[in-house]
Amino acid sequence: MDSLLNESRPAVFCPGCSHEKVMHGVDQALTGMGIAAEGVVIVSDIGCSGLFDVFFNTHAFHGLHGRALTYATGIKMARPHLKVIVTMGDGGLGIGGAHVLSTCRRNIDLTLLVLNNFNYGMTGGQCSATTPREAVVGSGFLNRIEKPMDICQVAGAAGAGYLDRVSAYDKGLVAALKAAMAFDGFSLVDIWGICPGRYTRRNKLTPKTIESDLAQLPSLDDFMARNARVEYSRAYRQEAARQPVVSDPIRIKASCTSPMAGRSEIVLLGSAGQRILTAGELLCLSGAAAGCHATQKNDYPITVMRGHSVTEVILSDTEIEYTGIENPSSVIVLAAEGVNRRKKMLSELSSDTHVIKAAGIELPACQAVISEVDFRARKIKAPDWALAALAILAWQNKILTVEMLKAALKLRFNSAVYEKALRVVEKAAPQ
């Protein structure tokens, strides 16, 4: 195979642009490695380096500025056997910085070629993440007050497995590209070049100065030794194969009879740690065990282990339309945090509502029928109060039956927890 270049679309860079050298270098590296057109994808970024996809007769993907590595990652995960080459300028490096760092951390088998010419060529020569402070560019004084970065050191610190710096004019360019492409993992080559269209109009930069500047940069060998590890897509597949297959969602057979007809709304008001949400789920499962429809909405702070915990459950033998609470049949009040969260609802309760309240908790004035329960006196611990309150309802055949509750416990817990839960249910039995 002679070339993977697209004969009908010759390069259109400015005369003397080093990108053209890199383009030929990539072609020679690929053909030299015996990679066929269908075995490689060129993923190009935006800017002059973003023209690369057009010049190759291979698979090609040209997306958004800075995001080339995101597509390349998706493609590699989908097609692990494909050789994936990403071309990006120093502009793409800056705007897509998060993707560069994350790709280094992943060590996915892509080759990122940074066509580094120290400015944004296509938009008029503005400063980029690699523009020297002393350069004169299209961004006025701005580059003088920012520090350029050495992408190889950044990438090394982020975990890149293979790093190299090379001049576009170096005789060893093709060999450098081949070595990077042959690496089994993420490889990054920082290719320094000249943009005569913009940069060298006002700045002195020659193949010679590039060579001497590159020679002064710190070695990257330590990074590579430290970052050596398994390639990401292979590691992913190994780990994935070890994951247990999740079985289909549990089907709950209607095995009990509900004591209620129509719609019942139940609200549990408590605090974090009181297993309020689990109690709500148990109510739903109880309902389902009696063939009823159920919905559950929760309200808790974004942070965990403190603050209110509220659950609103609706059980109904007909379709549940509105999922909000309009006229609760039952409100279980276990902590002041929950009361504070639903003050308005509590004060508007009618005499249709039955409230079960833990001893010592203050409620706003309302018309509901209130029964107070001293859980401590019954030797029930605070994390079990919510379950105990459900059991109290069940023993009274209100909303649910003991049989429904037991069916729910069986569905939700393993046998050890189930046995413990049964003891709580017994403790809540009428005395």
Place this chain on the structure above:
Amino acid sequence: MALNLMEGNEAIGWGAMAAGCNFFAGYPITPATGIYNTMLKLLPPRGGVCLQGEDEIASIGFCLGASMAGMKTMTATSGPGISLYSEQISFAIGSEIPVVIIDVQRLGPSTGSATKGADGDIQFLRWGSSSGLPVIVLAPVDVKDCYLLTGQAFNLAEQYRCPVFIAANKEISMTRETLDLEALDMPSIINRQMADSTASFLPFGTGGKQQVPGFLPIGGDRPVRQTSSTHGADGYITTDPEQIAAMQARLDAKLKTAVSEFTCFEELNVQNADTLVIAYGVTARAAKAAVRRLEKSDHPASLLILKTLWPVPEALIREKAASCQHIVMVEMNLGQYVRELRRLLPDKKIDFLGQMNGELIKPGQIMEVIAHG
């Protein structure tokens, strides 16, 4: 009878699996994280891929790359993430990349309230790209819809090669609900039309009645191109006004002319009703309760629940509104979809009920507007 119990977010995950999804990428965000959690459990052990991107832009970027390599991809986020997706969405529209995007809406603007619901992104989903070209948006009402419409979304994304949104809402996605999965009628799987790789393949070639180009994957036997630049049928950048106009017209027409093929809705017809309530998403449930309660009153109303929001199912809306003089539009925002109704039904009396306070609109509020405007 047997029931399942799950959150809307879990149902979206199971629906995706039933539709053949084999690639998911997302970035954690309340209230959509449950979808990512579900996919992480379901996909890898079944040979699929589930990734966590470094941000939302990466997450959808992974999907676009994988989709062009032939996978069936989904991502999920909320309003703040949709904002970051925007440029990638434009890419998917213009370059015809199938992807299912779940927006579990939360109360905005901006960071807003992570755990409060709203339907504040409805126009944003339609217009949040840099083209004005149409997208498909489906809106689930309950957990059952989360399952079914996600399946439908995959079919549409494949069939029309475009992004398809599910406009979910915290109030559905994070609400746990019973459903009978086995009784649901999941549409049979539709996969994208493959092109003939031996003929002279054009990555964006169409012709005759065919409005969607045939597909060949990146990484397949024959080199193919994908580009975000304005392109001709050959996938190369073009400046030819005729080619550009033809491409734009096709992208506009391929969805707009097909909307009757995927107009999903539900209705409740009440005899002698002169009022039609129109709602979507979780609000449709309160609307249903309101309409049922008023059935035998002096103010009976019918109900139309829209599940395909974009492209606007104009024919359906005109037909269902024909016999009513009074329209009540209810939505969890300050008036977004009602704009479409005002455009389509200029002769009707249209009352609007909206709310943006993090609370569900109550049946009583809707009954009030039905009865007294």
